[in-house]
Amino acid sequence: MSTSPRYQRRKEDRPAEITAAAFETFAEKGYANAKVADVARRAGVSKGLLYVYFKTKEELFKAVVRSVVIPRVNALTEAAVSDAESAEAFIRGPLRQFMKALPGSPIAIVIKLMITEGSRHPDLVDFYWDNVASRGLDALRALIARGVRGGEFRETRYSEYPHLIMAPAVVAVLFELIFKNQRVNSDELIDSHIDILLENLSVSGRAET
Amino acid sequence: MSTSPRYQRRKEDRPAEITAAAFETFAEKGYANAKVADVARRAGVSKGLLYVYFKTKEELFKAVVRSVVIPRVNALTEAAVSDAESAEAFIRGPLRQFMKALPGSPIAIVIKLMITEGSRHPDLVDFYWDNVASRGLDALRALIARGVRGGEFRETRYSEYPHLIMAPAVVAVLFELIFKNQRVNSDELIDSHIDILLENLSVSGRAET
DNA sequence: ACTCTTACTGACCCAAGAGTCAGCAAGCAG
């Protein structure tokens, strides 16, 4: 009676599998409360093997952030600058969708980890700034500029501080993070904000609600 | 040669002193990385004594949040509802000051702790919601309602979602928390937001910048 | 089928830090 092998050798896939398991674990528990043993179990791997691929828990953490963040940002920033649709259409469509999806997305978790562990990992903060925050803000600025150039929008404070465009979405993320998605309707909050935003940007003055 | 006593017995003052020291320590390190021994040393007290007054580290944490949060909230919410100044004046004055002060205030630290440890202390989250978030939002709603009633403001989405009023201030807090007050000018960001907000609320339509 | 490389395991080690407790001494009462 031949037993099936107790494990397979899959050198190639291990790092990605471990990274994915680590992301889930960090998402649930936060960095400090996530045990390396948990990550290993989730990845279907022994603790020893994990330490073959990642020198320390901290290095594993950095790998997670890197692997999760970059792909998400590229897609959106590219879309924002393209001329495929009007700036207003982009705000009402893709941008609004993005904002509504934020609380449930991996980026929400990265934001949380940034707040939690950022002070102890300055290089990670730099990485996040360069690759996410800063690029996102630039994309928004470019979007508004495109709208102004095309005569859709007037010049407002939003050109200077695109932070104000994202702020409500970030707050929605925090509310769901802290209060476990019960005490505020994120979708309506985002919709209200988009209305206010576009009314403010509009060249034609106030429309009826 | 008589030595001065090695310690004084000050039963009454100990809890408050320990709570204060704990707040500073949690602020610097976060809950998980703060050592009880550090708190004790900072309070000028032995670890054993700390455990006389607080059964566990967690209970100490709750005591900290309770003692820090309540006094701050009362002052502002009361001012918001009083008729001493017009709603617009209140927004341009005290509310704006409050927003600018937020990142450096204890509330910022409590927000961080809420994000970090909230999931493990549901009763604390409830406490925070009841005594801070919910009350703050109600006060803002009341403020806007007062403005509308007095003919200063028109009805807008802000009445429904006062979250949108605070959102930029919260984002400013996060930026300083994560990026250590270098990469955004919080004060100007708040000023810009207040301008946009009041323009939107104004019954008379758009004014010149 | 036999060998050899190496991906992989899991028992182990050890530092860190939460929580305990027997005893010490401040300082009031008589």
Added chain:
DNA sequence: CTGCTTGCTGACTCTTGGGTCAGTAAGAGT
């Protein structure tokens, strides 16, 4: 001055969890 209460100390224990390594077995090569 003496005794007694109790606020206070700090050395101790014990658990938790990050990190190691000697050994095991997958599975390719011959």
